[in-house]
Amino acid sequence: MTPTVTRQNPPVSLWEIFALFCKVGLTGFGGGMAIVALTERMVVQEKQWVTAEEFLHGLAFGQILGPFSLNTCTFVGYRLRGVAGGVLAAVGFLLPSFLIVSLLAWLYLRFQHLQLLKKALAGTNPVVIGLICAVVLDMGKKQVHGYSGWLLALSAFAAAALLQLNVALVLAAAVVWAFVRALYLRRLS
Amino acid sequence: MLTLAWTYLKIGLIFFGGGYVLIPLLQHLLVDQYRWLTLREFLDGVAISQLTPGPLAMLATFTGVRVAGFGGGLVATICIFLPCVVLMLLVGKYYNRLKEIDLIRVTLDGVLPAVVGLVASAAWSLGTTLGSLHEWLLLIAAFCLFRWTSVNPMLMILGSGLIGMLL
Incomplete structure (x- = not known):
């Protein structure tokens, strides 16, 4: 081999x-x-x-x-x-x-129950969420282009956050959609 | 343990778009669906995987250990990474014959907006754990620092731990 x-x-x-x-x-x-x-x-x-x-x-x-x-x-x-x-x-x-x-x-x-560690971790929680928000914005600026991109990003957000749909299914649907779109774009060129 | 293995294997198979997409995927399955850990514990896990070297995907190890001890962590790590390692071995083998790289590229670029939306939804539901005003202030401060300075995330998380102890 x-x-x-x-x-x-x-x-x-x-x-x-x-x-x-x-x-x-x-x-x-x-x-x-x-x-x-x-x-x-x-x-x-x-x-x-x-x-x-x-x-x-x-x-x-x-x-x-x-x-x-x-x-x-x-x-x-x-x-x-x-x-x-x-x-x-x-x-x-x-x-x-x-x-x-x-x-x-x-x-x-x-040591989860220790008061001091609890407080320290509680301090990190908002910072981690802030980091995720910054990543979202950064990825959004780089990866989301045009109407179709924004539509997809917003629908994925709405499906997962508001409708509480299964995240794995939303992602799978996005993959299928993107593949079909890629085939279509190739046909065009 | 079998449920655990199968759950992580499923996530491994649908793991598109880099490490951050694991946050919404794992959160949905482990916290909302199976209730194996609380949202707070999940957030602590994200902090720990940011503090350690290696990919953010090590979040899988943390959640596995939380659910079923050291063995759970091992099973979770193996199962989540197995699909992509096998796929890469196949890619390595047929590398010279894979001419469809452009199609893959365009598909991936097409998926990424959905990944952005899903990661945003994770931030949305994780935000429900925050209660007090100073937590929201900390979030905003952290966001601004990450956004407009190049400060190291590790240092930020350690620093916020210190702030948490003092508050």
Whole structure:
């Protein structure tokens, strides 16, 4: 199961893949694009495991399903050492944050009733909502264009917030709609 | 545990448009539908996943641990990420033959407005947890800081924890 790319230099060891993506997972603060930028610097510029173009393709495909930071790691791992490389890259990337979040969640559940922690967390709640609002505005400015975009964004909001429809179904409907629209746009051009 | 696995697998399969879409998806299923955790606990989970390295999707781990302990966290993490890892392995394999990348791109761009609307709806229902005036003031202050300065979200969340302790 070797990938289609033929490489002159000796193949990267599986251990090396795992270790590098562990490092990405441990130092990748800020989510999403911040992590992708870090991965790009390590994998393309420092290690030169894949070319910048290949990396960008991985990123483009990575946006289909799930978090693209994880998908980009899986893609690079696969290009290097096939299925084992891809799986190890994904596991290495997720392992540090999995352990940290599990530990914090455990501590949270154990000490949730403490007055001081309760107050601290109550202080973070409005800030988290503020952050989500800022993300909405930022994404809205970048991703919502034209009447059809605004119509879709507002209908999704109304369906989920006001009509309380199932969010997964709303999202699935949006995917179908967008796919049909993409086919239609291609037919036009 | 099986219900848990199946729930997260379903979310993993419909996980379009990046990490933030998980907030409305998980909130709807876990808080509104199954009532496995309260809205407050869910919000605390979002804060914790912002504070830690790695994707925001680690929110799945937090909620899994809340529902069924460490094993629950493990099952939740594996199930939510399994579909996209498998998909990416397939993409890696047929990468040279996938010429439909433009179609995928246009489709994704078409979905993103809906993602924006859904994330907004999450903010809307999470806002129902806020009661007092100073919480609303904190929200507005945080929004303005995130919007017009490039202050680090992690520091903001830690700082607001301190403010919460003092208030």
